[in-house]
Amino acid sequence: MMKYSVVVVDDHNLLSQAIGGLVEGFEEFSVLYTCKNGQELLDKINDTKKIPDIVLMDVNMPILNGIETTQQLYKDYPDIKVLALSIEEDEKTILKMLRAGAKGYLMKDVKKSELEKALLEVMEKGFYHTNTVTKVLVDSLSDSEENKIVFKEREMIFIKYACTEMTYREIAEKMFLSTKTVEGYRDAVFEKLKLRNRTGLVIYAIKNKIFIP
Structure with missing residues (x-):
């Protein structure tokens, strides 16, 4: 093995x-x-x-x-x-x-x-x-920081999909975009939230009621 x-x-x-x-x-x-x-x-x-x-x-x-x-x-x-x-x-x-x-x-x-x-x-x-x-x-996601963050419509859609178990390729298919474009949304969202992984994004989305599990 x-x-x-x-x-x-x-x-x-x-x-x-x-x-x-x-x-x-x-x-x-x-x-x-x-x-x-x-x-x-x-x-x-x-x-x-x-x-x-x-x-x-x-x-x-x-x-x-x-x-x-x-x-x-x-x-x-x-x-x-x-x-x-x-x-x-x-x-x-x-x-x-x-x-x-x-x-x-x-x-x-x-x-x-x-x-x-x-x-x-x-x-x-x-x-x-x-x-x-x-x-x-x-x-780490303080209220003062969260209130300043504004997401574009496509970024919000990406965040909701990213909170599921879908891969970035599957998200791209759902959004009718290329994988590279979706990865661009990921990078932009991660930069706005100062995150490096999807776990932090899920926690943020649930806390802010963007995604309801």
Whole structure:
């Protein structure tokens, strides 16, 4: 059976090895390699082209931290899914990591079963958000910011479709547009809301009654 490949990025060697050992014990995952910081990860990907499916990313690291590394990965390797694994509980840090492109945020004292569940959901659904992270995302959309946001009619239609399980290609067919045009609406909406993923968009749409599940 093909396994999803995982890279662990953490500046503490023993912890990195321990996390890697846990991941190796999961049936559907294997560790591709480990790195001490974000720069080492980027160098290894660029040099070897050994591109992982998921990166378990620490936040506070020397040379290149988790937020900066995630931003670079989101730009250069958008198919790589980043799952933050940190001791940082600060809401601003969590939000920065999610806005950088992380698909989820876990604490390092997470149970083994939840780590496995998070990895699976990131691969299957594209994200994994705990109750804490969901609250951070909701709280980040302050009323003062929301009142300033104006969407075009086509953007509103896109938002409603994006809150379903349809792919962007399927949304494009529904809207009688090209996939590229729909992706343009996505980028415009994400920019207005300062978001990096559909989860945040769904939360915003439900909270503002744009979409009713």
